[in-house]
Amino acid sequence: MYPASFEYHKAESVDQALAALAENPDLKVIAGGHSLLPAMKLRLAQPPALLDIWGIQEMKGITRDGDHWVVGAMTTHADVLRSDLPLFPEVAGWVGDPMVRNRGTIGGSLAHADPSADYPAAALALGVEFVIRGPGGERTVHADDMFQGMFESAVQPGELLTHIRIPATTQASAYEKFRHPASHYAVVGVAVVRHADSSVRAAYTGAAEKAHRLNKLEDAVNGSQAVPTGLVDAGDLLGDRFASAEYRAHLVDVLAARAIERLG
């Protein structure tokens, strides 16, 4: 199936991309294209013009900067899977399938903010920082402020998510997922991380309009209490023909208990 017609532009550097975005507000950024192109093929999205940022080398690869890892937004899921990053390799192994992972990118997925994507839960649990560049320069957004709604991240029109910064000092982490058998998206996913100061951060994805922290779980575990049930209220969740809100609330409890057990 063919997408609707569009103009195609390419950027080879972040500066070039920002200049193009400033000049043409109709430009839709395409990274690996593994969320955008499927939507365009079904005509759920019909952007008049694309800006291809795949060729921006300064946005690829994984480096260490003191007590942080710095991951280029255009790093593929396959490269994340093979890396020494905390938690993200395990999460990348759950994304799509091997062909999708060869092309889809971590930054593309995070900026897209799909409510059923895996990475947002991991980003919240890890306390990742997002490096975003725009016409006014560079700004850093904490994971807690990154995911603002369904398919809505903190990245504004005219801006580009260029890198993410991940604390390299975590003690332990786990991601537990109940995946949709056909789409491989999360029906529910729960990520938990024990940080350098022994505190635990936890988050879930797939069950609501966006990924959220699991405050009840964090309070219990950080207070040395047993993992409670009823971590989320079904009234705050979304149900669909695959799983009701009540079932998703149950899955959050089950997956959270498994993830905490794996922290040891």
Added chain:
Amino acid sequence: MNVTLTVNGKTYTRDVEPRTLLVHFIREDLGLTGTHVGCDTSQCGACTVHLNGDAVKSCTLLAVQAQGADITTIEGLGTPGDLHPLQTGFWEEHGLQCGFCTPGMIMASAELLKHTPNPSEDQIRHHLEGNYCRCTGYHNIVKAVQHAAGAMQGASQAADD
């Protein structure tokens, strides 16, 4: 717009609309119809080709995104007179019924065997999770990949001896 890319060792330049998907470019502009389209949702894997050595779904790439790329399709893997061990494996183990998914299965498996020459059954099934078969129940597909892995290991041992 003009696109130049290499498919199975041969370089092509064609004028395409930006919305042309790589799979349609391969099938309709180049006439290489071994690469199939099995779904509209980027799930089935029938369109799998290698792009600069990586297995990708050619239905989820624009031809213009593949500018300058080196692509291998099922036609570039072996010839009727000199089949790739995976093609022989699917033949010997009856790894297909209708055959529609087979090119994608073989291209995905070829990437697996490149990184994991002796995969376990579990590794094969896991690696093929992006390739759908609606006939075989996958059982003989797994045996076909194991057959190919054995043949390729035998060949590389013979070369070492």
